[in-house]
Amino acid sequence: MAGRRLTMAEAISEAFAQEMERDPNVFIMGEDVGVYGGIFGATKGLIEKFGPERVMDTPISETGFIGAAIGAAAAGMRPVAELMFVDFFGVCMDQIYNHLAKNTYMSGGNVRLPVVITTAIGGGYNDAAQHSQCLYGVFAHVPGLKVVVPSNAYDAKGLLIEAIRDDNPVLYMFHKGIMGLPWMAYFEGSTTEVPEEPYTIPFGQARVVREGKDLTIVTLSQMVHKAVIAAEMLAKEGIEAEILDLRTLVPLDREAVLASVAKTGRLLVADEDYLGFGLTGEIAAIVGEHLDRIALRAPIKRLGVPNVPIPYSRPLEQFVIPQVEHIVAAAKETMQGRVAAGGRA
Amino acid sequence: MAGRRLTMAEAISEAFAQEMERDPNVFIMGEDVGVYGGIFGATKGLIEKFGPERVMDTPISETGFIGAAIGAAAAGMRPVAELMFVDFFGVCMDQIYNHLAKNTYMSGGNVRLPVVITTAIGGGYNDAAQHSQCLYGVFAHVPGLKVVVPSNAYDAKGLLIEAIRDDNPVLYMFHKGIMGLPWMAYFEGSTTEVPEEPYTIPFGQARVVREGKDLTIVTLSQMVHKAVIAAEMLAKEGIEAEILDLRTLVPLDREAVLASVAKTGRLLVADEDYLGFGLTGEIAAIVGEHLDRIALRAPIKRLGVPNVPIPYSRPLEQFVIPQVEHIVAAAKETMQGRVAAGGRA
Amino acid sequence: MSPSKAQLLWMYEKMVEIRYYEETMAKVYMEGKLPPHIQKGLAFDIGSGPVPGEMHLAAGQEPVAVGVCAHLRDEDTVVGTHRPHHFAIAKGVPLDKMTAEIFGKKTGLGKGKGGHMHLFDPAHNFSCSGIVGASLPPACGAALAAKKRGQDRVAVAFFGEGAANQGAFHESLNLAALWQLPAIFVCEDNHWAISVPKEKAVSVASVADRACAYGMPGVCVPENDPLQVFEAVGEAVARARRGEGPTLIEVKTFRYFGHFQGDAEVYRPKDEVKHLRALDPIPKLAARLKQDGVLTAQEEEAIVARARQRVDEAFAFARQSPYPAPQEALEDVFV
């Protein structure tokens, strides 16, 4: 059935359904994952198919049920736990980063914890400082978690099936503004053709969304779609941007970044997470470490939330979250940039 | 009394005592801060001077008492809360980053929260994966907290007094291996002359620990002392390293980094936090963003814990935490590095 | 403890005001959110209109807010939840600035930076949070400050029955009991935590039953009635002011709207709200006050008119106020 298009939310719930059919050890826990179908639709229709034993509504006890996922995984099951918004990580981070992420290592590889934590990220709909963050920088910083951040329905299904089958803990982060929900504006590029049969997408492989010779835009999640629009605008002015969708942060496809920047000589990192001490810095640093093989033609440029909490009011929020026009402006600036002379010691 | 030398722990407890004498609104809460004097001696002698109402032992309820610090600060007090090890942030991060760090912003500046959270960081004494982390990358990534990381007794006192008097939330992180405790090996350079009278050190001013023309080592906390030893070894081979002690991560003295690297043309970041998505990336990125005014002579080099949990066993731990010899080797490699030709488009 | 006539009338007026506020907000919230003004294919767009983002309304839960706040002074602290309007109004937060905040305007309590779940009014010691369970620890802190300073102030933390399963609940009640803090923990049991009913979330019948785990009094208010709330809380506040420590109170209440606006309420029995409408605490109180001779029909009319006028004025103020300039987003991270 070529041409079947799904929203990202539909692709995710289909992936769940197929894996739950395939493996009786897979079950889902979380707040409102049952009858409600997940606040962002990620578990829609599952309780009807699999019943409340396999699609379990939990109390508002994130430490309790994420910790329980660890124990159930150690006992041989493959739990999925939904943290409704990533912004709530602060009430349960200990179980996530000190236990889920470290027990395998601390046991010398003897303990396997095939747990998937799914969570919603991102702003743009004025949900303010405690419901709009991305925060993948935090989870990529601490070791032991694979971090997956899909940008569209096709990737979302393949990466989720990969995540469920992985014997390691995976944090799977979906941006609310690309889920294709009937109640939130979204980027239509995120709704794609999705094969019916199960398939996997390996972690650690960035996707070249668009080829270009002039500068590389490294990005992910919803920002991919903003970058695509920006690239079209730039193309009209004769600037050909190459867009890389990272897809996973751990593992990170460093080679794809290096290869693209080696080709274009210019790097713009466009991100919706906080600017400081996070993803944009990491990508910039990877390039900075390889200046022996990369001849930069302009200073590196970074876009992200400028180290302020996400403000509620629309004009403020639109200002701090990088938009298409910010990407266009930053790309043009990069095209005009020059690196300092000298330096070949 | 020129020449009075204090350990960092002594300097910290002296700063507390002086501020508590000065301002009756200052009080301390935490586990074992009373009779025990703080597990790392930061509150030694205080309960004897100020009594249990101002030096309060708490139950093991970090969310409870750090949240209480927020409420007490909003009511006009100036609480200090000790999080015994930073590694425990996962049980209380919500109160720290979603509330303490954001309430001022969300209130449009109407709520002041003069709270200091003190916490112990760092490894090197084989306390394993849940008691050896630095994690300042996480706290610097999320907005709204000032992040202070002293490397010696003089700075520790001045920065702590500054922190207590600051009307904003401050996270004050002391490395266990420079506290000068009678039960843990430490770098003696961290025990310094400390004036008896109270004094402050402004945030956001890196310290040039050592001047040099060949490469810049950006570092902080205990790693400063390793860098100093490394620099002495490098000097014997004719390499003059400039060492910058960042002292605070938020605010970050970007200009000091840029000025030094502009001079030396080479950057090595030496850090004890996890390598990925953290401090080393941020410092590298700041330089990468300014290649219009900085002519790099070699690729940027980063040292940090290579994205693995901190292992327990001594040979393993010594391998993952950057040591003097790692700094020396990385510095030499940087001296031999070359940046790729071309690139001046 | 029985309410004075002034208190009775105050409670009634505030309930009317809250109800009208929430109903007005429900309407305004829908402005611009429906086709044809929104992205094609959507039924509703949460991010559009003058009041974007999530919107949690408390219509039905007025008795809790007024029954508690009738006992409070400006200097007492209230920490509310993600569903905060009724608490804020009852605590005396200025309606105009509060509404402007919810509209994201520069004249708002937080200059538009906080929004509906993040209302801060230091003058009335009011704050709230979008994180479930997060109201309890800071209320302990305010109570601790009062105790340290020898003030007879109290602090109230409101929270839902869903929040009673968060770790923060436990840690806070233990601290408050240990330190004998002047704190009152008021649980609004509206049966639902989004779609999850109480019996799937709380392992005991009443959250008040959890007081035994801390050695503090636990009181269950069995009806959504401001007078019952007033009585239970009156005793708790008096104890707290006397230095006798904290109390846990659960009030059986109900919400008329969905969890948030736009909630299709697939989880809710079809006629639940219809049934609850018959129990509306506002006409019930009016009837009782009239019966007791406390309220005349004329006074009632005046109260309703006054309350509505205040609300209408606040919305007008909010609409007319300017938005902050975009770059103001960079201010106020630190003072």
Place this chain on the structure above:
Amino acid sequence: MSPSKAQLLWMYEKMVEIRYYEETMAKVYMEGKLPPHIQKGLAFDIGSGPVPGEMHLAAGQEPVAVGVCAHLRDEDTVVGTHRPHHFAIAKGVPLDKMTAEIFGKKTGLGKGKGGHMHLFDPAHNFSCSGIVGASLPPACGAALAAKKRGQDRVAVAFFGEGAANQGAFHESLNLAALWQLPAIFVCEDNHWAISVPKEKAVSVASVADRACAYGMPGVCVPENDPLQVFEAVGEAVARARRGEGPTLIEVKTFRYFGHFQGDAEVYRPKDEVKHLRALDPIPKLAARLKQDGVLTAQEEEAIVARARQRVDEAFAFARQSPYPAPQEALEDVFV
């Protein structure tokens, strides 16, 4: 439920083994940590010697470990604490690999990566954590898995009275009660959480009193006696295996050593330990077993000799084992 003769002897032998293990560890731990081998000016160096890092010993608390584990099978789960040796030994974790782990050796349970607070033995479903309160949620998960699969396995979470004030305690007990999980929550009340005494930490007299907040049975074992523990836990395990849900148990126990080795115990009354030594549960059990004719002096000698030999062999194994190669630190983050 009374223990069989075999169970009595097993408990006695394991207590002897644990005690000797902890006393041996206390000695070995000090190797290389005192002057003149350490940095000048220090009294003690935590990072030196064959066993560096923190060391929390459980001498005195043996009754809890053996009274519980006497009821458990290999496939039952135990999650321990930062003070884990007694639990691990009673659960059947191989002594040699466990000791090698504590020495940081390649032959250890975790190839030297975990250390004393991080002992993982999937074959015996044993794990532990250095984070206070962290034992409870994963125990719920193991119990949940058993229930889902229709196995009659149980899961035990051990924790201290200090941990009973963490949010994780509350969330876990609520989940276990709601879901009627085959879980047993065993609190070791040794009166101290480092330097903080129970009365400054727990707002009720017994942690078992908190069971009422979850609608589950709460049992307080008033003495540090393996037989009393055996009895209380036997009932709880039987209930759990029958599918009748969780139980909370508090055992009054005591620790002979400091919180960690090197603790000067400034907070502890001078003669507390002396007094507690007189209550030593090991000789008490021996006396009772002899009185009841379960144990002869000759058998006692054999038991002690056997237990000591096992411990000595484990330490010898650990000492002789090689360290991992430094680069192995980069392995095992992911499987």
